[in-house]
Amino acid sequence: MRAWRPPSLRSLRGRIAVLLVLGFTVAAAAFYTLLMLFTRNWLGHELDLRSRALVQRTAEAVEVPLTIGDRAELADLVRRAAQEDDVVGVAVYRGDGTLAAAHVNDMQSWSAAEGEGAVAATARGLSVTPRRLRGTELRILETPVSRYSGASIPSRDEAFGLPEGGAGGGSGRLGWVRVEITTARLESAIATAGRAGLLLLAAVIGLALLASGLLLSVVVRPLGEASQLARAVAAGSLERRLPVGGPDELGTLAESMNTMAAALTESRARERAESEALRDAAEAVVVIAESARGAQDPGTVFRAVASQLRRVTRCTAVALAVPSDESPAPCFEQFEPPPPWGGLALGAQLDEGLAGQLWSPLPVRLVLRGVPHRFAAELSAEGFQAALLVPLALEIGPPAALLLVSTEAGAFTPSQVRVVAGLSSHLASALHVAQMKQRLEGAIEELERTREQLVRTEKLRAAGELASGIAHEFNNVLGAILGRTQLLRHRATHGTLATAELLESFSVMELAARDGAEIVRRLHRFSTGDPGETLEPVDLEAVLRDSISFTRPRWKNEAEAAGRNITVGLDATPGLWVRGQASQLREVFTNLILNAADALPRGGTIRIAAAPREALVAVVVEDDGIGMAPETQRRLFDPFFTTKGPKGAGLGLSVVYGTVERHGGAVAVTSRLGHGTRFEVTLPRVEKTVPPADSPPGAAPPVPTGDVLVVDDEPAVRDLLVEIVRTLGYGAVGCDGAESALARFRPGRFELVLTDIGMPGSSGWQLARELRAADPDVTIALVTGWGHQIGPDQLDGSGVDAVVPKPFSIEDVAKVLELSASRRDGDPGC
Ligand SMILES: Nc1ncnc2c1ncn2[C@@H]1O[C@H](COP(=O)(O)OP(=O)(O)OP(=O)(O)O)[C@@H](O)[C@H]1O
Ligand SMILES: [Mg+2]
Incomplete structure (x- = not known):
């Protein structure tokens, strides 16, 4: 039970209570005041009338006895007059001021002395003189006793204080009467009335309190309860309800409050359910995102998504169907829990009718019980009552599908469906990534195959070019050897072989054979992938001389036999050294000399010059032959480009170009059709070096011991x-x-x-x-x-x-x- 507390002024109850109490109090106080005023006036007036009448009556009554001096009569009259209420005493005075008769009831209150008042009584008519005596008022009324006083009895108006007329005054005056009246009884009556008024006031205040209490209980309490209910609702407590009293306004208010609380309870429950669903969904998103991070295959993501979907929707099972090349509808590939269930197994095809609905982006909620459909019947046969089919749109091809089934008929509320759609998007992304990965892997494989094929083709092409180049170079060295051999045989046959020419031919052939051996070594290096070529200082002048010797059978012997006269002139600055391989450089200049000889069908001059140019050596091979058309000049370094038909392989200049490039040099060509061609080869120059002797000079050959x-x-x-x-x-x-x-x-x-x-x-x-x-x-x-x-x-x-x-x-x-x-x-x- 709650302890009673005084209502606060701030509360409605407090304010109503205060207003009621104040109102009643003020009203009661006003009433009391009026009552007291009225009582005082009325009683005072009544006393005044009575006392005036008494003094007049006494004055009239005593006229005769006073005139005749009947003392007994006077005493009797005075005694009777003094017996009236509130009379302190009555006295009759003669005209000379002597007391004729007196009767005093209360000597202590009687104030008159002997002879007093004679002046007043003669000077005025009825006089009323108030006097305070021991806390009460004493009224002294005096009136003269006149002869024929009966004719001068004052009118009622005169008795209330009007000035006395002159009819009775003067010579007819016998004496006067003095009556002293006390107001003690009057005041006592007024005090009694005051107490009664106070009692009334208290009663009224009490009534006011009672009324306010009643009012509070009838009006304010329901309001207070309504406000408490509102506060409780605001604080989250929605179970409280107000008692509905009746069909009045308070009852309607209570009913409205109850309806409001019930609506709030319902909406709070809905909100809580939705916020729980949202929290579950948020947790699920986090879990899925963590599982999906780093997951390479859709199976892992599916398991993460499925376990979260089962937690969020409380569904019984989940399955994923992905598009298949073999069937028009997606086929089930992932299951949670593992299959079989609901008539589904690995590779089972989704119903084609349902597959058609996957093109819509919205999930489809299916009621399974009592549906005459094979798919629904098989699922419901195992107790599943509701299913949700979620389309998973993929970037490429038809959509995949996520199937959720539940044994509860009311499963998959709209908010759950929204959450499922959101969570499933992760799976769609994973499927998309997997799809992309698969395509990428396919593309990479294809690319790798193409690359390998290209490499093979390129290798074959390079090998072909190399073989052609090698063959070309071999041809040149073999040509030198063959030409020299044939020349020697011819000279020997005709007996014109000189020893010097024989020795020169031997050294040319030996050099050619060595160059051939170098070509073989290069081939070996190529086959083993060894890029290393030892470059050494080469005497360029010697290289040019050897190249001229190599090619002599072609530009001299063959040409002369064909009736052409070709002269080759060498103008080389001695001591020009370059870093390279002598055999390869010989091949370069051999090619250039042979091309020049080919360009002189009617003979002519081949001029070879070598001179230093800053840090380079510039070698010029120039002929005054047929020259080249611009089209030939544009393509002359292309491998296999030739204008010589079957006689030419079109490799000479591509070998020249490649070799000079490897040696850090450059080739330039100028040509004019019909006027000749000039090739200029520039190579980096090195300081002249003396090649070390193979064996110390004078060292004796080893003496055999075995x-x-x-x-x-x-x-x-x-x-x-x-x-x-x-x-x-x-x-x-x-x-x-x-x-x-x-x-x-x-x-x-x-x-x-x-x-x-x-x-x-x-x-x-x-x-x-x-x-x-x-x-x-x-x-x-x-x-x-x-x-x-x-x-x-x-x-x-x-x-x-x-x-x-x-x-x-x-x-x-x-x-x-x-x-x-x-x-x-x-x-x-x-
Ligand atoms: N000095 C030159 N004068 C005119 N044309 C030339 C000259 N040198 C090269 N050419 C042109 O350049 C082409 C390509 O020359 P390249 O040496 O590469 O091949 P080729 O001489 O035809 O055959 P081979 O493989 O036997 O050398 C020649 O066919 C020729 O048309
Ligand atoms: Mg050539």
Whole structure:
């Protein structure tokens, strides 16, 4: 029970209570005041009339006795007059002021003295003199007693204080009467009336309080309850309701408040449900986003989405159907929980009618129970009552579908459907990414295939170009050798062969053969992907001279035979050195000279000049031949471009261009049709260097201590090696394979073994190991066309000491013999 509290002035109750109490109090106070005034006036007036009448009556009554001096009568009259209410005493005085008779009821209050009032009584008529005595008022009324006083009895108006007329005054006056009246009774009556009034006032205030209490209980309390309800509603407590009293305004108010609270309760519940759904959805989005981050496959994202959908919608199962190439409708691929359920299994096709609805972006809610449809019937057979089909639009192709099923008939409320649609978009994105990834992977694979094909084609093209280039270069060196050989044979046949020309031809042929060997090495380097080319200082003048010698059979012998006369002039500043490979540079100038010779069908001059130009060397090869049309000039460096028909391969200038570029130089051409052509090759110049001598001058050739065992299945190579070894002063034994070599080998007998690698039966490596086991001191060298590909690490532990690359020179063989001699003499540094 609540303790009573005085209502606050701020509350309606307080204000109404105060107003009521004040109103009633003021009204009661006014009433009381009026009552008191009226009582006082009325009683005062009545006393006044009564006392005046008494004094007049007494004055009239005493006229005769006073005249005749009947004292007894006077005393009796005075006594009777004094018996009236409120009379303190009555006295009759004679005209001379002496007391004729008196009767005093209250001597203490009686105020008159002997002879007093004579003057007043004679001077005026009736006089009333008030006097205070011990807290009460004493009224002294005096009136003269006149002769024939009956005729001068004052009128009623005169008795109330009007001035007395002169009819009775003067000579007829016998004496006067004095009556003293006390107002004590009057005041007591007034005091009694006051107390009664106060009681009335208290009663009225009490009534006012009662009335306000009643008013409060009838009007204000329901209002207070309504306000409490409003406060409670505002504070979130929606269970309270107001009692509805009746059909009056308060009842209507209570009813309205109750309706409002009920509506609020309902909307609060709805809000709470929606906010819970939103919170669930937000949590689900976070979980899905975290799971989807880094997830590569749609399956992972599906599982994350499905578990969140089941949590948010409380649905029973979820399945994902994705478009398939094999069927017109999407096929189920992912399930949560795992299939089968509801007649669905991996690869099952979505109903075609439903698949048609996927093109709309809105989810479709399906009622399953009692629907005459196979898809719905199968699902409802397992207790599912509602389903939601969510379309997942993909960038490419038909949409995928997400199917949610629930055993509750009221599942998938509109707000849940919205949440499901939102969450499913993550899955659509993942499917899209997967689709993109698949396409990208396909594109990358295709690209890779195309690239490999291109690389293959490019390799083939490069290999073809290289082969053509190599063939072209070989053709040039073979041409030099062949031309010289034919020339020598011709001269020898006709007996005109001079020794000097013979020696010159030999050196040209040797150089050409060496260039051929260099071409082979380049080919090897290309096949092994070795980019390294050792560039060394090259004497350009020597290169130009050798190029002219190489090409002599063409520009001189062939031309002369054809009746053409071509002169070649060289004007080279001596001591011009460039960094490069002599064989390749020879090839460059050989090509330019041959082109110039071809451009002189009726003979002419080829001028070759080399001169320094700042940090470069400029080499000019100029002819006064047929020249070139602009179209030819535009394409002349293109591989396989030729104007010479089957006679030309169209590779000479592309080889020139590539070689000069590799050497850090440039090629420029100027030509005028019918006037000739000028090629200018510029190369970076280097300081002149003197090439180191292969062996110290005057060093004696090694003295043989044993023979050389030569092992090669190729008789020509074997015989050449045997010949070279013997030329160098050694005894040589030739074997055609590893087996015969092992049979012939005796430890200590052979100082050096020269063996081929690839032979029928055992290889050169195998033979080396066996010979090394038999004789740790013998020097073993492999003679091979793949010599440039054998590194020092391959030689370690193989028993092989050196490699002689094919084609070999006499110097190469001499170097190996020196190596064996130094090993024999215990000098490992050689
Ligand atoms: N000095 C020159 N005068 C006129 N035309 C030239 C000259 N040098 C080159 N050409 C033109 O340039 C073309 C290409 O020359 P390039 O050396 O590359 O090939 P080619 O000489 O035709 O054949 P090959 O492969 O045998 O050298 C020639 O066919 C020719 O038309
Ligand atoms: Mg050419």
